[in-house]
Amino acid sequence: MADNSLKKISIVPFGPQHPVLPEPIHLDLVLQDEKVVDALPSIGFVHRGLEKLVEKRDFKEFVLVAERTCGICSFGHSLGYVEAIEKIMDIETTPRTKYLRTMWAELARMHNHLMWLGLLADAFGFESLFMESWRLREKVLDLLELTTGGRVIFSVNKVGGLRRDVTHEMLQTILQTLDDLEKECRVATDTFLGDKDVLSRMVGVGKLSPERAEELGCCGPFLRASGVRRDVRMLGYEAYGDLDMEPVTSLEGDCYARCKVRIEELYQSMDLIRQVIAKMPGGPIEVPVKGNPDGEYMARIEQPRGEALYYVKANGTKNLVRYRNRTPTFSNLPGLIETIRGAELADVAMMILTIDPCISCTER
Amino acid sequence: MKMTKSPWVLHYDGSSCNGCDIEVLASTTPRYDLERFGIINTGDPKHADVFLITGGINFQNRMVVQQLYSQMPDPKVVVAVGICACDGGVFKDCYNILGGVDKVIPVDIYVPGCAARPESIIEGVVKALDILKKKRDRMKQGLPPEEKGWAIANIRDGKALAAQEARINAQLKMEDEAREARYRAHEEAHKE
Numbered sequence: 001m002a003d004n005s006l007k008k009i010s011i012v013p014f015g016p017q018h019p020v021l022p023e024p025i026h027l028d029l030v031l032q033d034e035k036v037v038d039a040l041p042s043i044g045f046v047h048r049g050l051e052k053l054v055e056k057r058d059f060k061e062f063v064l065v066a067e068r069t070c071g072i073c074s075f076g077h078s079l080g081y082v083e084a085i086e087k088i089m090d091i092e093t094t095p096r097t098k099y100l101r102t103m104w105a106e107l108a109r110m111h112n113h114l115m116w117l118g119l120l121a122d123a124f125g126f127e128s129l130f131m132e133s134w135r136l137r138e139k140v141l142d143l144l145e146l147t148t149g150g151r152v153i154f155s156v157n158k159v160g161g162l163r164r165d166v167t168h169e170m171l172q173t174i175l176q177t178l179d180d181l182e183k184e185c186r187v188a189t190d191t192f193l194g195d196k197d198v199l200s201r202m203v204g205v206g207k208l209s210p211e212r213a214e215e216l217g218c219c220g221p222f223l224r225a226s227g228v229r230r231d232v233r234m235l236g237y238e239a240y241g242d243l244d245m246e247p248v249t250s251l252e253g254d255c256y257a258r259c260k261v262r263i264e265e266l267y268q269s270m271d272l273i274r275q276v277i278a279k280m281p282g283g284p285i286e287v288p289v290k291g292n293p294d295g296e297y298m299a300r301i302e303q304p305r306g307e308a309l310y311y312v313k314a315n316g317t318k319n320l321v322r323y324r325n326r327t328p329t330f331s332n333l334p335g336l337i338e339t340i341r342g343a344e345l346a347d348v349a350m351m352i353l354t355i356d357p358c359i360s361c362t363e364r
Numbered sequence: 365m366k367m368t369k370s371p372w373v374l375h376y377d378g379s380s381c382n383g384c385d386i387e388v389l390a391s392t393t394p395r396y397d398l399e400r401f402g403i404i405n406t407g408d409p410k411h412a413d414v415f416l417i418t419g420g421i422n423f424q425n426r427m428v429v430q431q432l433y434s435q436m437p438d439p440k441v442v443v444a445v446g447i448c449a450c451d452g453g454v455f456k457d458c459y460n461i462l463g464g465v466d467k468v469i470p471v472d473i474y475v476p477g478c479a480a481r482p483e484s485i486i487e488g489v490v491k492a493l494d495i496l497k498k499k500r501d502r503m504k505q506g507l508p509p510e511e512k513g514w515a516i517a518n519i520r521d522g523k524a525l526a527a528q529e530a531r532i533n534a535q536l537k538m539e540d541e542a543r544e545a546r547y548r549a550h551e552e553a554h555k556e
Binding site: 016017018022023024044045046047048049050052053056064065068069070071072074115118130131132134135137138141150151152153358360 | 379380381382383384385386387389393394395407409419420424425432454457458459460461478481
């Protein structure tokens, strides 16, 4: 270590309580001067053990617990769970259920991406852009509240269908709001993609090659920003099979690319919602559910943050045997550690944000 | 007087599902805009007057919550946001949840809801300010800010919690001693 004799190694604890972190995660950053040599994560601050609750809750009741895995991806979690149960019990939901679920999943994606853009702006210190993104997000939340009755936790899914129907007027309101929102979003996203100060923080920071991203098992916008064309929505679950969509990818693999992919997905979601509303079928929103599930199934859905897996095992009683949930942040963490190594300390907060970490999903 | 007009807020996510956290953040953004009153969401416990905490308490984050609380200067108020922070909520029966925040630190205001709406969070903070003022008046008279001290035995299920803690500590101590003994034996064996 002769050449390093002037460089001092120091360890900086990062978290669990930190101004840029809305959620607790702890990283020990090993620094050599200002450069991060290694990052050692330690988790468990949000672990509740909700998977074990399946033994105490009815499988129909458990939708509510599954939804509360995370308050941001809440709709996706309930969707993944009911999808797995419906496959086990061989329930074919009505077309209207499928279309409404797709619409809500895309609205949830919009609110997640707008929230993420705000947090990113906050991480590089652009406070007014943060406020602007969250102001736009409130409009999406209004639409969700109008149709489901909740702002962040919706409780609208149930095994076999939905709890609430949507009227024609609501759909028209959604279309109208989307048109206004798109114009306003363009102004904000142009700043993210074109402002000189923003670019100087993001371009070339935290690069991850496509090969390495695939090797480390990354998923979602993080993986697509590295140029890998993979999106679980292409499998066509719920109503995605009937819709016209193409995964958004970018080739650079840096923070700027991740921002660009999420912004494109925001507009893609608007487009998908318009398609869904144009094709919205009528009819009932639920089918009767008889008996208890018996068997096992692994459902895959595309959360705003990436691919999530839901494994359900049942034995014919009203309580399930096992519920397992693999969330996108969990598979993105190795990629994050890889990008942090060799970065400047000042960029670490932003890099953590660019994977869109959701700790409460990861630790459950 | 100034302090109760524009208090600084410290927000910590206990083991919440994020729902209440984004609502806490949303209450500072333009729709609800707490910041126009000078209420700032600070990241530093040493600058904070109000401690907004979401989510229940588990074994890992208990120390963090206690540490943050102890680092805040007096007078201070604690607002438990969301039903999980009040008493555990839907996760009450989970094996890793000890219960609400009042199991480890004294709580002044409880804001229920799943997730708590920004309006109710703001109302909770406003109510907490009255308590903050009362505590400040008590300190001016040379009294301690809290009327009665918080102790683990005073709370509901407190004895069970204390017993659980003693059990965990005993087990940790036993493991430490066993490790040390192993280490010593290893040293002895490799002495020559």
